[in-house]
Amino acid sequence: MSQxxxxxxxxxxxxxxxxxxxxxxxxxxxxxxxxxxxxxxAEASDYKALVCVFLYGANDHYNTxxxxxxxxxxxxxxxxxxxxxxxxxxxxTVLRSTESPQLQGREFAFAPELGNLHGLWNEGHVNTxxxxxxxxxxxxxxxxxxxxxxxxxxxxxxxxxxxxxxxASEGATSGWGGKLGDAVxxxxxxxxxxxxxxxxxxxxxxxxxxxxxRVTPRSPSGSIRLAATRTxxxxxxxxxxxxxxxxxxxxxxxxxxxxxxxxxxRRSIEANEQLEAALTSAPALEVSxxxxxxxxxxxxxxxxxAARESLGVRRQIFFVGIGGFDTHDNLREDHPPLLRSIxxxxxxxxxxxxxxxxxxxxxxxxxxxxxxxxSANGDGTDHGWGSxxxxxGGAVNGKRFTGRPPALGNGGSDDVxxxxxxxxxxxxxxxxTLGKWFGAGAGELADILPQLPEFGAADLGFLRQT
Numbered sequence: 001m002s003q004x005x006x007x008x009x010x011x012x013x014x015x016x017x018x019x020x021x022x023x024x025x026x027x028x029x030x031x032x033x034x035x036x037x038x039x040x041x042a043e044a045s046d047y048k049a050l051v052c053v054f055l056y057g058a059n060d061h062y063n064t065x066x067x068x069x070x071x072x073x074x075x076x077x078x079x080x081x082x083x084x085x086x087x088x089x090x091x092x093t094v095l096r097s098t099e100s101p102q103l104q105g106r107e108f109a110f111a112p113e114l115g116n117l118h119g120l121w122n123e124g125h126v127n128t129x130x131x132x133x134x135x136x137x138x139x140x141x142x143x144x145x146x147x148x149x150x151x152x153x154x155x156x157x158x159x160x161x162x163x164x165x166x167x168a169s170e171g172a173t174s175g176w177g178g179k180l181g182d183a184v185x186x187x188x189x190x191x192x193x194x195x196x197x198x199x200x201x202x203x204x205x206x207x208x209x210x211x212x213x214r215v216t217p218r219s220p221s222g223s224i225r226l227a228a229t230r231t232x233x234x235x236x237x238x239x240x241x242x243x244x245x246x247x248x249x250x251x252x253x254x255x256x257x258x259x260x261x262x263x264x265x266r267r268s269i270e271a272n273e274q275l276e277a278a279l280t281s282a283p284a285l286e287v288s289x290x291x292x293x294x295x296x297x298x299x300x301x302x303x304x305x306a307a308r309e310s311l312g313v314r315r316q317i318f319f320v321g322i323g324g325f326d327t328h329d330n331l332r333e334d335h336p337p338l339l340r341s342i343x344x345x346x347x348x349x350x351x352x353x354x355x356x357x358x359x360x361x362x363x364x365x366x367x368x369x370x371x372x373x374x375s376a377n378g379d380g381t382d383h384g385w386g387s388x389x390x391x392x393g394g395a396v397n398g399k400r401f402t403g404r405p406p407a408l409g410n411g412g413s414d415d416v417x418x419x420x421x422x423x424x425x426x427x428x429x430x431x432x433t434l435g436k437w438f439g440a441g442a443g444e445l446a447d448i449l450p451q452l453p454e455f456g457a458a459d460l461g462f463l464r465q466t
Contacts, residue, residue, distance in 0.1 A: 133423030178207025359394030374419020
């Protein structure tokens with residue numbers, strides 16, 4: 001069996017090589033590099049997965065990754081009295097960095113609710129991305145005030161959720177995760193289980209040829225069953241069998257659209273059965289991810305990764321997400337439990353990848369609508385722009401900060417109003433670094449991320465590119 005697979009891959013490699021040779025020396029260098037990258041992916045036998053953890057509502061990054069050095073902490077407390085963490089509460093979660101010269105003496109700490117992630121930071125498995133957000137090109141505060149082009153509707157929830165997932169405002173039909181799938185999955189064992197959402201419909205996973213497979217932790221099998229084909233009705237097993245036959249059998253006499261519906265339904269039922277069997281036979285995680293909604297989603301992701309061989313995948317992109325982060329009020333009461341959920345589930349997920357032996361092959365990262373204002377509105381904070389995020393995994397260049405720390409304080413060089421941070425690192429740079437690690441070539445990344453050439457560094461260095 002393995003020899004047959006090897007021969008098939010060899011034939012595919014030779015076919016692609018011939019196609020590449022046919023492009024000739026006149027083909028653009030980026031195109032050639034892209035094709036070479038696809039050839040490498042086609043022959044790759046390793047496994048890699050990306051996991052996007054989306055925090056809907058705009059996470060308060062100032063109360064997640066907290067300024068700790070005395071001067072900046074003073075400014076932070078002054079801007080949000082009654083909402084800020086005291087320095088004493090942060091002593092156990094200070095982020096001691098091994099190599100972040102750009103901090104220039106600035107210090108940060110995780111919120112005290114992130115103790116497990118702080119442990120992973122100290123082990124070198126977490127990198128903190130500073131002041132990331134949507135940009136069309138590097139932009140200074142003076143340029144912003146003088147009307148420089150910026151992404152549309154930067155303080156709108158729906159639009160910025162779309163921008164983070166697709167690099168376009170609301171109404172976009174494809175996301176950069178799905179486009180990465182288009183570039184990589186076809187040549188690296190892609191199939192129905194290669195792009196998986198555990199949080200409903202996700203623009204992030206939609207591509208031209210890549211389509212998302214939706215699963216739910218509320219189902220024992222992970223997938224959403226068609227009950228009529230599984231459950232006896234009126235005491236008869238014949239009913240579900242008849243329903244399955246009616247829903248899946250093809251007929252030459254049927255209209256084209258009806259036949260396509262039958263094929264889609266049949267594929268859905270068969271995929272459900274394959275996933276259920278794979279999850280049942282997969283090794284146990286032996287690690288708790290907690291009882292939160294996010295923990296349940298990441299638990300299912302980990303179980304699907306454990307079942308990767310049964311599912312026949314070598315590259316996967318997952319999307320998980322939780323809401324509750326639109327903290328215009330009740331920040332002190334509502335935000336800490338959300339952080340504890342992130343801490344328990346994301347750290348538990350990393351430990352699960354360790355037990356599965358794939359920690360170096362799975363990278364998780366956070367994303368959110370936007371950051372929030374440094375200034376309090378009384379009991380909460382309002383819509384911002386740039387924000388801080390986390391990357392977690394065994395391939396992470398950890399215990400480090402990526403990006404330039406923002407100037408803290410109202411009216412600072414990065415403040416466009418009330419502590420709204422003008423991003424200094426773009427989503428394109430974040431996506432390019434993840435995409436390169438995942439297996440996309442330079443030309444493919446240029447197609448996926450059209451604004452990438454505007455930014456100096458396409459690879460931010462927070463992942464070991466192996």
